[in-house]
Amino acid sequence: MPHRILDRLDRGVLRDSxxxxxxxxxxxxxxGAVATAEGVPWWQASAMSLFVFAGxxxxxxxxxxxxxxxxxxxxxxxxxLNLRHVxxxxxxxxxxxTSLRAKLIGTHxxxxxxxxxxxxxxxxxxxxxxxxWTVGAVLFVMWNAATVIGxxxxxxxxxxxxxxxxxxxxxxxxxxxxxxxxxxxxxxxGLLGTAVALGTSAFLPAGIPVLLALVGLVVMWKGAGTGDRxxxx
Amino acid sequence: xxxxxxLALAVGVFLVRLAGPVMRSRITVSERAETLMKxxxxxxxxxxxxxxALFVDGGFAGxxxxxGVAVGGLLAWRRAPVLVVVIAAAATTALLRLAGVA
Numbered sequence: 001m002p003h004r005i006l007d008r009l010d011r012g013v014l015r016d017s018x019x020x021x022x023x024x025x026x027x028x029x030x031x032g033a034v035a036t037a038e039g040v041p042w043w044q045a046s047a048m049s050l051f052v053f054a055g056x057x058x059x060x061x062x063x064x065x066x067x068x069x070x071x072x073x074x075x076x077x078x079x080x081l082n083l084r085h086v087x088x089x090x091x092x093x094x095x096x097x098t099s100l101r102a103k104l105i106g107t108h109x110x111x112x113x114x115x116x117x118x119x120x121x122x123x124x125x126x127x128x129x130x131x132x133w134t135v136g137a138v139l140f141v142m143w144n145a146a147t148v149i150g151x152x153x154x155x156x157x158x159x160x161x162x163x164x165x166x167x168x169x170x171x172x173x174x175x176x177x178x179x180x181x182x183x184x185x186x187x188x189x190g191l192l193g194t195a196v197a198l199g200t201s202a203f204l205p206a207g208i209p210v211l212l213a214l215v216g217l218v219v220m221w222k223g224a225g226t227g228d229r230x231x232x233x
Numbered sequence: 234x235x236x237x238x239x240l241a242l243a244v245g246v247f248l249v250r251l252a253g254p255v256m257r258s259r260i261t262v263s264e265r266a267e268t269l270m271k272x273x274x275x276x277x278x279x280x281x282x283x284x285x286a287l288f289v290d291g292g293f294a295g296x297x298x299x300x301g302v303a304v305g306g307l308l309a310w311r312r313a314p315v316l317v318v319v320i321a322a323a324a325t326t327a328l329l330r331l332a333g334v335a
Contacts (some may be wrong), residue, residue: 015316016315016316018316019315019316019319019320022319023319035234038234040234044234044236044239047236047239048239048242048243051239051240051243052239052242052243052246053246054246057242057246058242061234061238061242062234065234065235065238066234071235071237071238071241074234074238074242075238075241075242075245078242078245078246079242079245079246079249082245082246082249082250083249084277084281085246085249085250085252085253086249086252086253087253087270087273087274087277088253088274088277089250089251089252089253089254089256089257090253090254090256090257090270090273090274091253091270091271091273091274092274093253093254093255093257093258094254094257094258094262096254097254097258103254107247107250107251107254108247108250110250110253112278112281115274115278116278119271119274119275119278161330162327163323163327164297164301164322164323164324164325164326164327164328164330165323166298166326167298167301167302167305167322167323167325167326168319168322168323170282170285170286170302171301171302171305171306171309171318171319171322171323172315172318172319173278173281173282174282174302174305174306174309174318175305175306175309175315175318175319176278177275177278177279177282178306178309178310180271180272180275181275181279185272186272186275186276189272189276190275190276190279190280193276193277193279193280194276194279194280194283194284196280197280197281197283197284198280198283198284198287201284201287201288206291209280209284210277210280210281210284211277213276213277213279213280214273214276214277216276216280217269217272217273217276220269220272
């Protein structure tokens with residue numbers, strides 16, 4: 001299986017994802033460090049990174065459980081944060097929907113950045129496929145290595161805010177999403193949706209506002225049909 | 234934290250991730266539906282970036298993080314390479330913090 005994934009690596013994407021590594025590494029290290037600080041054994045933090053592989057959800061569940069919250073509340077918070085993967089799966093699910101093994105591994109590798117890289121490839125399905133697998137493999141390895149390092153040496157390593165590294169992961173998403181925003185309808189939907197998400201962020205649990213952003217898609221209702229094709233290309 | 238929590242979250246997250254492709258594999262996806270789904274994901278990603286840059290742990294993130302993301306976004310709009318975008322964003326955020334901006 002490893003050589004199968006190597007076959008799918010894409011050099012251009014690999015170069016672009018180099019910047020991802022620094023950003024994700026520091027978040028993974030901080031996850032391991034926070035888990036250790038909360039008294040979670042390293043192997044449990046690692047098991048979480050390995051089997052869950054969803055940064056925001058892991059932080060949320062860990063935070064609630066470490067703070068004395070119940071199992072149900074902790075898992076629910078993590079799952080709500082993760083619901084945005086439903087629209088991701090709808091948009092890029094066909095990229096890895098081939099053999100059973102690809103379906104299972106691909107499903108596990110669906111995260112913000114794999115979805116964004118696959119989307120940024122546009123209509124080029126081969127490129128989308130290579131981007132998804134390349135970024136997915138890189139992120140999975142880095143995330144798990146960083147968790148272990150953070151669990152043991154987190155105290156020795158600077159926090160994610162040092163050197164502005166916390167700006168890394170969001171700005172990569174911006175760079176990937178912006179070309180699609182050149183389509184006027186997508187831009188309108190994005191602006192409207194983001195306004196809704198911001199307006200509801202103050203009082204709704206994390207994870208719900210970004211889904212409410214889908215309300216922005218009402219801009220598609222007007223004049224549906226032709227001339228609407230260039231979106232997301 | 235217990236292993237039960239880890240496994241429950243792992244199973245739940247997997248099912249959430251599975252929902253999208255399973256739904257789309259059961260229908261014939263028209264070109265218009267394809268556009269709608271791609272646009273949905275773009276809209277969610279856009280909203281995610283903006284809300285995460287402005288809100289951290291339920292409160293205002295401070296100006297340095299959104300400013301860095303905005304500078305990077307501006308460069309990305311002008312078609313700068315990803316590495317340049319990332320370095321500019323991190324440098325902006327870091328320098329603002331160094332200057333005492335939250």
